[in-house]
Amino acid sequence: MHGAPAPRPLRFGVNYTPTRGWFHHWLDFDLDAVGADLDSIASLGLDHVRVFPLWPVFQPNRTLIRPRAVEQLVALADAAAARGLDVAVDGLQGHLSSFDFLPAWTRTWHRRGLFTDPDVVAGQREYLRTLAAALADRPNFLGMTVGNEVNQFSDDPHPDPDRITREQAGRWLELMLAACEEGAPGGLHLHAAHDDAWYRDGHPFTVAQAARLGGATAVHSWVFNGTAQRYGAGAPATEHHAAYLVELSKAWAVDPRRPVWLQEVGAPAPLVPPQDAARFTEATVANALDCPDLWGVTWWCSHDVSRELADFPELEYGLGLLTNDRRPKPAAAALARIAARWRGRTHRPAVRSTALVVDVGGAEEAPRRSVCAPGGAFFEAWASLAADGARPAVVLAERAGDPAHLSARGITTVLRVGDVT
Template sequence: MATSTAATAAMVGPGSSIARVLAATDNPSTRLDPLRHRFGVNYTPSHNWWFCWNDWDSDPIRRDLDAIAALGADHLRILLIWAFFQPNPKWVSPAHLERLDQLVTLMGERHLDALVTVFTGQLSGWYFLPPFRRQSDGFFTDPMTLAAQELFVGELGRTLSRHDNLIGFDQGNEINTCWEAKLEVGDAWMKRMFAQMNATLPGRLHVNGVDHKPWFADDTFSPKALVADQVMPVMHCYPFWTGAVKYGGAMDPPSVKLLAAMAALIRSYAGTQQKPVWAGEFNTCIKELTDEQQAEWLDKAVHAAIEQGVSWFSYWDSHDVDRKYDFNPLEYTLGLLTNDGKVKPAGRVFKQLAETYRGKPVVFPTATLPPPPSPHTLDSSWRWILDWLGWKGKA
């Protein structure tokens, strides 16, 4: 690990954000090293979904975490629901903070690290807006809302600061799908929020887990700011939602090499192939695939991404969703585990990938990348990706 840390600092320079993250930790570990592969999942509680924040029962959570750890995962992305945690701009629920503290403790007992989302107003197609915040651009500029955000981050920081198994904050779950703004407004808010998060929890790795749209077209945050303000930019890769399925089948390059291609697209904005990239959410969301086909896609997609130097992988998601809840039909069968904890074919593939690559050095590609797409539109971005793939199939 000491060799990896030194290599990281040498690669990015002593004044870089990566070097500051590693230097700020007394005993740096692989949880903060973007040059070593990591494998984790987005946690979806099997019992009462994320409504469990309001109906807390730690016993099924313990069982979930045991099953996730048995698959070889080393971290979880856990989704806070902003409206549950902060129902008033001047008050954060102590009961919910205690439950978060307990969850991260339970994770630590199983050697699972935590990435904690913050402003999650949209999750799996449902909106969870605090009573004091409408779905509008005021999220990024309204003084009362900004003060509430500052309070929330501060309270979360006090709760989480004692945990060694904390990776850091994710600013939210795909914030741009809930609150939109002009690029300059979104970029300014992101920079402000990263500064606050770094002050509240220094020496951690904080990210902004946007969906795919800002990478493909103008949408709230600019690609240049996303790569400049993050040690390791995050990409959410779904062949169905990105439109990859328009250009080929589920096992064709636009789908199985989507993670690799989006990493190249991100690095084109960074201007270097040495930029670490985190696949923060990925799955097909192609409901026609069998469990065996989904497992095949996972194996091919991750291997292609590793060949292109993608650093960390966080699969969506851990468990299938209980069908007693009303969700988009695509949401019910995305897990590595069934709702009652049985390992699915994709879970077996995930375990093999994690055991094979976890902790191994990331090898970045050396080929020269073309300049970023121009104009920054969905069509031109897809043309860029298809050209990069050399794919002349369905279009």
């Protein structure tokens, strides 16, 4: 069939959160501690880690990218390779677990637009190019992600946003991705956004950018976004949230076979009670694996945050698959079982032949994308279909009457929101 998905080997990995010092470990880099962390990750049978340099530590001045920091990143990648782990690297951190990490040359007396100032943009490009180039010859280097949810700096509810237009956001992403490609040609270079790109009307970073720029689409599925609060931890809408984002992204993709990377997904307590974390992990991953063209799953995160560190939101402390002293938790065992079942197998789920039409007022700007958010009319219709076992895909209103597009995706039945009771 023309719409049949290309088979892909599935990847299972974890976002690496160091046990000693969290991401501040770059200030006191200890390769032995990193190695012990990576041993505990490899013991789960996972195949890759996503790692996070802290931007101000690596580039404290616009024209100083610290060679020693870059060497430490390469050393981490080599340590991962020794344990059979591939490495994906995020560049502009940016934002992690409620904390912002921006270099002093972009703030206060040196305040300049993160996305539009020519000097800042040039510094960012050189930074990303340098990291990519340092790793380009490592066979276990997967590629660069521009940064972790950098879109949050562009709009409310950030307390001090650098406001930009949709066109400026798109141009900035193109420049950053080009810098990654220049440093490591042919790598899997992409960008990643948090929920606002998918759900917030007027947000300058858009679904179209997420689904069309870069080598894959990254989705970050967090059910503390109102999904678990509204529907409950065990509800179909909650357990299908990751799959929903995968399918939502595919509506905007130009390439019907574009890979989608579930780059962050986790079980946040107390919305997902700790005693239910393993079940939630099994259900969430199983539903995501039922989506064609899934590249892989990267769980957030590897290890719990140490209670010695202050001021994190409470849920951030317990998101690890392993405790802070590297003991696996029930969710780790669940993910390890899934990874073992799929090792060596081809990912070939059935085509999703029924599609639900999403109308967001225009694909490029998506001025009404809030209909896709938890509680929105489109979200609730899709979740209702999923709960009934219908395996819905998503098609843009502008494409719903295009036979060639529907055929390319294997869609034979098109439903409207009003058709779902």
